Amino acid sequence: MSNTVIKVENLGKQYHLGQVGTGTISNDINRWWHRIRGKEDPYLKIGETNDRSIKGDSDLVWALKDISFEIKQGEVLGIIGKNGAGKSTLLKILSRVTGPTVGDIKVKGRIASLLEVGTGFHPDLSGRENIFLNGAILGMSKREIKTKFDEIVDFSGVERYIDTPVKRYSSGMYVRLAFAVAAHLESEILIIDEVLAVGDAEFQKKCLGKMGDVSKQDGKTILFVSHNILLIQSLCQKAILLQNGLMLENGEVNDVVASYNLKKEFDKCVWEGRQGDEKITILKTSVNDNISGKPLQTSEKITIKITVEVSKKIEIIDFTFHLHSFFNYPVLMGVFNDFNDMKGIDIGLYELVFEIPPYTLATGKYGVIFKIGYPYIKKIETSICELNFELVSDSEFGNRYLANNSPEYNSIVRSNYFKELIKLS
Numbered sequence: 390m391s392n393t394v395i396k397v398e399n400l401g402k403q404y405h406l407g408q409v410g411t412g413t414i415s416n417d418i419n420r421w422w423h424r425i426r427g428k429e430d431p432y433l434k435i436g437e438t439n440d441r442s443i444k445g446d447s448d449l450v451w452a453l454k455d456i457s458f459e460i461k462q463g464e465v466l467g468i469i470g471k472n473g474a475g476k477s478t479l480l481k482i483l484s485r486v487t488g489p490t491v492g493d494i495k496v497k498g499r500i501a502s503l504l505e506v507g508t509g510f511h512p513d514l515s516g517r518e519n520i521f522l523n524g525a526i527l528g529m530s531k532r533e534i535k536t537k538f539d540e541i542v543d544f545s546g547v548e549r550y551i552d553t554p555v556k557r558y559s560s561g562m563y564v565r566l567a568f569a570v571a572a573h574l575e576s577e578i579l580i581i582d583e584v585l586a587v588g589d590a591e592f593q594k595k596c597l598g599k600m601g602d603v604s605k606q607d608g609k610t611i612l613f614v615s616h617n618i619l620l621i622q623s624l625c626q627k628a629i630l631l632q633n634g635l636m637l638e639n640g641e642v643n644d645v646v647a648s649y650n651l652k653k654e655f656d657k658c659v660w661e662g663r664q665g666d667e668k669i670t671i672l673k674t675s676v677n678d679n680i681s682g683k684p685l686q687t688s689e690k691i692t693i694k695i696t697v698e699v700s701k702k703i704e705i706i707d708f709t710f711h712l713h714s715f716f717n718y719p720v721l722m723g724v725f726n727d728f729n730d731m732k733g734i735d736i737g738l739y740e741l742v743f744e745i746p747p748y749t750l751a752t753g754k755y756g757v758i759f760k761i762g763y764p765y766i767k768k769i770e771t772s773i774c775e776l777n778f779e780l781v782s783d784s785e786f787g788n789r790y791l792a793n794n795s796p797e798y799n800s801i802v803r804s805n806y807f808k809e810l811i812k813l814s
Contacts, residue, residue, distance in 0.1 A: 392462045393497070394578060394610050395483065400456040400492035402478055402634075403449055430490075452478045453634045456492070460627075462577075465604050465611045467625035467642055469618065469649055472772060474631040476614045480504055480580050483612065498577025498610070499527055503567055512556035516547060516566050519555055523570045537573045544599070545569035546592075565592060572599050579603070580612045597624055618646055618717035650715050650754075656682030658778050665761075665769055668703055669734075672696045674759060674774045684779040687752060691745035693723070693776075693806075695759065696738070696813075704733040707764050708741050715754040721745070723806030726764075738813040743806045754779045 420430055453475045460466050468476045481487045483494065484502035501523075502509075509526060510519045520541055524534035542548050545565040547558070555563065571579055579600070601624065603609040615621055621628060621642060628645035630638035638645045658679035664671045673696040677685060685691065693710055708725035723743040726732050757776040762768040 393459050394462050395460040395497075395612075396493075396495040397459070397483075398457050398493045400453060400479075400482065400494065401451060401490050402453040402475075402482060402487070403451050403490040451634045453482075453489075453631075456636050458629055458636070458639050460610055460612070462610055463604055463608045464627055465600065465613060465625045467621035467628040467645075468612065468614045468631065469616075469621055469628060469645070470631035473633075475634040476631055477504070477582055478634075479631070480582055480612065480614060484580055496578070499575070500578045500580060501527060501571040501574060501576035502580040503564075503571045504580070504582045510555050510563070510567065513554055515554055516542075516545075516551040516558075519566070520570055524574050527574055527576055529575055533575060537575075541566075541569045541573045544573065544595075561592070568596055572596075572603060576609070578610045578612070582614045583616060600624060618649075622646055622716075646716065650717070656779070657776055658682050660774050660776060662773065664771065664774055665697075666767075668699065668701045669706070669761070669769065670698045670700070671759075671761065671769075671771065671774050672698055674757075674776055676757060676776050676778045679778065682778075684781045687750065687780055687782045688747050690747055691750070693743040693745070693757060695741040695761075697741070697761075698738050699734055699736050702733065702735050703763065705764055705766075706732070706734050707760075707762060709760040710743060711758045711760065712745075712750075713756050713758065717756070720750070720755065721806070725807050725810065734810075740811045740813055742808045742811065744808045745806055750780055752780050752782045 423429065423431055456475075456479065458466075468479065470476055478487075480502065481504060482489050483496070484500060484504060486502075486504065509523050511522060514522060520538060521531065521534050524531075524537075542551055545562075545568075547562050547566055550558065550562065555566070558566070568581075571581070581600075597620065600611055600613070604611050611624075613621070613625060625642045627640065628638075628642040629636055630645050630649050638648045658676040659682075660674045661672065673694070675694045677689065677692050678694070679685065695708060695710075706726065709722060711722045712720045714720055723745075725741055755778055757778070759771040759774050760768070761771055
């Protein structure tokens with residue numbers, strides 16, 4: 390393997406939906422008979438692509454299929470893709486939490502993984518005891534753990550609670566201590582799923598700096614899953630793109646990110662469906678009611694609408710849209726609720742309207758992410774409601790105006806984009 394620390398060949402993971410086994414005793418016996426004779430599982434050839442958005446005809450799905458890649462010592466690999474693409478499944482297999490259905494994995498070195506809040510922690514043990522427990526699991530001696538102990542506690546920032554059972558920690562404190570343990574103990578490979586998002590901005594920045602240091606100075610190899618493309622681009626040299634369990638791209642991080650963005654539907658200007666919880670349901674989102682999905686003009690006013698149905702009176706609700714560029718750089722945001730004047734919403738059908746003035750945005754492709762929830766209580770899943778659109782310039786004046794960094798232009802960018810809340814019924 391030379392300086393290759395992880396080599397994955399033709400990796401696949403198949404799941405049977407709804408139950409364990411093939412579904413019948415005869416099929417289970419047939420699978421067992423093939424296995425003891427060293428033959429291929431006859432049911433692995435059955436199965437569908439893992440597309441969670443459609444109803445399939447088979448109970449067998451491939452969460453991962455035909456995955457092959459190599460990671461060299463000291464590299465930081467980013468793994469990107471939509472929800473359900475197979476990112477977490479891949480990390481669980483590499484962390485030996487679950488085994489692959491087919492394929493080979495060769496790993497050189499000890500692995501420390503942080504797959505979810507509190508991974509590897511026992512809730513009834515104190516923070517101090519969990520540090521020693523994690524170290525022992527990684528194969529470290531008590532002496533080795535003691536030499537790193539003060540550094541771990543200092544980095545985590547939870548010194549006051551280090552002798553308190555971790556079941557009394559907040560999710561943020563859990564992540565702080567868990568990351569500190571994973572990053573400081575003597576493992577050669579560090580695997581991190583989308584858990585740093587639980588921590589505050591200051592701690593996230595601290596973690597990213599630490600990951601950069603351990604990869605460059607200590608030669609530690611890192612696998613990092615995140616939906617934050619900016620973090621992936623800033624931290625990783627290589628990346629792989631997964632979609633429905635298949636690996637679409639594998640290469641330099643900027644090339645993979647560009648390919649990921651190109652695969653987005655930039656003509657998806659209207660979404661209709663049902664998404665929400667028992668109190669509120671999102672029925673429609675749109676940009677300029679642009680059903681055709683054709684590019685918009687820079688001279689046009691951009692109108693973003695959200696139609697919701699409220700089933701129970703809500704005391705505090707917040708609606709926000711975030712606009713990002715083709716490469717996921719944040720551009721602007723619009724907020725319905727001012728946190729200094731918390732507003733509720735009664736039962737009924739509503740349309741929220743946000744407006745962005747003409748010539749505010751440069752030409753290019755944009756994505757709209759919606760964030761709806763009850764402040765400090767609960768977030769509502771909105772990923773399927775996201776939109777994309779493209780802006781083109783329709784005049785020479787438009788191009789000249791966008792290039793002008795005048796105070797008038799900047800004041801428009803900083804203006805409030807929420808226009809009105811309309812009660813439809």
